[in-house]
Amino acid sequence: MSQFSNEDIKKLAELAHIEIEEDEIETFRNDLEKIISYVNRLSELDLTNVEPMQNPYDSENFWREDIVQPSLPQEEVLKNAPRKAGPFFVFPRIVPQKKGERLGEMDE
Amino acid sequence: MKTIQEIVDAVNRQQLDPLDRVEEAIAKLTRIEPLNAVRFLLADSARQTAITLRDRIQKGETFPLAGVIVAVKDNIVTKGDENTAASKILQGYHSPFDATAVERLRAAGAIILAKTNMDEFAMGSSGENSGYGLTRHPTHWNYVPGGSSSGSAVVVATGAVDISLGSETGGSVRQPASFCGIVGVKPSYGRISRYGLIAFASSLDQIGVFGKCVQDVELVLSVLGGMDEKDATSINKPFIRMHDVSFSPDKNKIAALDIPNKDAVQKEVRLAFENVLQKLQNNGITVETVSIPSFDLSVAMYYILATAEASANLARYDGGRYGTRIEKEGLRETYRATRGYGFGKEVKRRILMGTFVLSAGYYDAYYRKAMKARRKMSNEFFDVMKNFSVLLLPTSPTTAFQIGEKINDPISMYLSDIFTIPANAIGAPSVSIPIGKDENHLPIGMQVMAKPFEEAIMFRVAHWLETIL
Numbered sequence: 001m002s003q004f005s006n007e008d009i010k011k012l013a014e015l016a017h018i019e020i021e022e023d024e025i026e027t028f029r030n031d032l033e034k035i036i037s038y039v040n041r042l043s044e045l046d047l048t049n050v051e052p053m054q055n056p057y058d059s060e061n062f063w064r065e066d067i068v069q070p071s072l073p074q075e076e077v078l079k080n081a082p083r084k085a086g087p088f089f090v091f092p093r094i095v096p097q098k099k100g101e102r103l104g105e106m107d108e
Numbered sequence: 109m110k111t112i113q114e115i116v117d118a119v120n121r122q123q124l125d126p127l128d129r130v131e132e133a134i135a136k137l138t139r140i141e142p143l144n145a146v147r148f149l150l151a152d153s154a155r156q157t158a159i160t161l162r163d164r165i166q167k168g169e170t171f172p173l174a175g176v177i178v179a180v181k182d183n184i185v186t187k188g189d190e191n192t193a194a195s196k197i198l199q200g201y202h203s204p205f206d207a208t209a210v211e212r213l214r215a216a217g218a219i220i221l222a223k224t225n226m227d228e229f230a231m232g233s234s235g236e237n238s239g240y241g242l243t244r245h246p247t248h249w250n251y252v253p254g255g256s257s258s259g260s261a262v263v264v265a266t267g268a269v270d271i272s273l274g275s276e277t278g279g280s281v282r283q284p285a286s287f288c289g290i291v292g293v294k295p296s297y298g299r300i301s302r303y304g305l306i307a308f309a310s311s312l313d314q315i316g317v318f319g320k321c322v323q324d325v326e327l328v329l330s331v332l333g334g335m336d337e338k339d340a341t342s343i344n345k346p347f348i349r350m351h352d353v354s355f356s357p358d359k360n361k362i363a364a365l366d367i368p369n370k371d372a373v374q375k376e377v378r379l380a381f382e383n384v385l386q387k388l389q390n391n392g393i394t395v396e397t398v399s400i401p402s403f404d405l406s407v408a409m410y411y412i413l414a415t416a417e418a419s420a421n422l423a424r425y426d427g428g429r430y431g432t433r434i435e436k437e438g439l440r441e442t443y444r445a446t447r448g449y450g451f452g453k454e455v456k457r458r459i460l461m462g463t464f465v466l467s468a469g470y471y472d473a474y475y476r477k478a479m480k481a482r483r484k485m486s487n488e489f490f491d492v493m494k495n496f497s498v499l500l501l502p503t504s505p506t507t508a509f510q511i512g513e514k515i516n517d518p519i520s521m522y523l524s525d526i527f528t529i530p531a532n533a534i535g536a537p538s539v540s541i542p543i544g545k546d547e548n549h550l551p552i553g554m555q556v557m558a559k560p561f562e563e564a565i566m567f568r569v570a571h572w573l574e575t576i577l
Contacts, residue, residue, distance in 0.1 A: 015467070017443040032461060039409075039474070045484060062341075082430075
């Protein structure tokens with residue numbers, strides 16, 4: 001009757017971009033098992049012809065005038081960055097570096 | 109005990125020096141350090157604010173919250189300070205802006221003195237899920253203070269500050285208020301701008317206020333409430349003060365929730381609640397018991413909706429632009445390592461759950477079904493409340509529990525919110541007030557809940573209850 005395998009938990013963690021330790025997998029599997037079996041109690045409710053409710057007042061788009069306003073200064077925006085270079089956030093490389101390539105590199 | 113209004117009047121009349129009040133509060137916060145209620149003490153900026161305030165008052169200005177000492181939950185940002193939502197993933201993050209609620213407090217002459225400890229990202233009901241150590245109950249140190257706004261409840265309950273801000277997604281202000289024996293309010297959804305509140309589940313999140321009495325939280329809410337262009341869900345409705353509405357038992361009928369599963373509620377909580385109803389009858393007020401069956405399934409609905417929204421909201425913590433980064437060779441590897449290190453166990457559990465209920469093949473069976481359950485709960489509430497002004501119900505099924513008692517049993521932990529979740533789901537305001545103590549002298553709370561935007565009558569009834577209890 002088990003809903004999840006350890007593989008399912010690994011897959012969910014991968015989708016959520018969260019590294020989990022091998023010894024945590026079993027705990028998470030157990031916890032999710034219990035939580036899912038509890039939330040399945042919703043089947044007790046008769047929900048035929050009930051429209052889903054996304055937010056309390058069914059509020060829709062809220063528009064404001066498109067007026068240019070000051071934004072945060074660049075140094076404020078970058079202040080909390082773990083790595084930065086000039087006006088940029090620096091992330092780990094996605095495309096492998098070619099030999100001798102200097103394109104796009106800046107001093108950090 | 110002085111009400112905040114009395115303090116404000118005295119400060120505005122220069123009979124009380126705001127700087128003295130700051131020093132006094134710092135001394136009190138130092139004495140309660142072992143409770144770990146405070147993440148950051150903002151002593152220097154508070155002193156500076158007090159001095160500026162004193163000067164302006166001497167020049168003839170007055171302020172609606174002059175000299176009121178405030179603590180703010182660590183998920184509501186204050187400019188220039190470290191703001192972590194008690195998560196390691198935000199360690200060292202300094203906000204470049206103030207939350208709107210904070211901005212309004214400052215403009216009203218309040219002094220922000222501390223950022224308070226909490227369950228990481230507001231996920232928890234006990235204060236045990238902080239990335240920086242648990243918070244202890246103010247009088248029973250081996251017990252939890254409730255959560256997730258744990259520190260904010262403790263600093264008010266101990267009398268260290270005048271009021272505090274917390275946040276609610278499923279009861280995170282009312283439940284700790286109940287556990288700590290103080291007043292805690294969650295206003296209508298949209299009443300207070302969420303701008304600057306670190307998002308957990310945006311369709312349920314709302315800032316709330318802790319205080320020693322109903323009058324105090326009502327006064328603060330009158331300053332905080334109002335439309336804000338920076339939060340598209342904030343609502344443009346005037347906040348009506350409680351003394352501007354009348355309460356007449358003939359016109360304002362009171363309903364009490366028929367507790368569906370009586371065995372799941374601690375006997376003393378039930379008795380204290382019934383005792384209040386009895387006192388109302390003794391005062392010649394008829395209370396009608398009403399049944400709202402879907403409230404019994406609020407937790408089941410909540411742990412689908414809240415985790416789904418959280419899994420999306422917390423996707424922004426990738427170690428890229430702010431916060432902690434655990435750098436690895438590739439981008440995905442960096443995300444995974446950063447989030448694996450930065451999030452605590454409860455946060456991971458909820459992101460996994462949210463990822464599951466939103467995943468292809470399960471969306472209809474879980475997420476969509478829970479959204480329908482939310483509508484049903486809301487419909488049942490409005491149907492029942494057609495003839496009533498307020499609904500009375502317990503705040504939490506139990507009083508505070510022991511540290512460690514529920515930490516490995518998520519369902520039993522989640523069930524402490526069974527009576528508070530409906531207000532978040534519906535968007536209704538609700539205030540928890542203390543109504544007694546159990547045999548261990550742990551406080552018991554009760555909610556006065558009203559229809560959306562009817563805070564005035566809710567406070568009026570709650571205030572009146574305070575006087576007869």
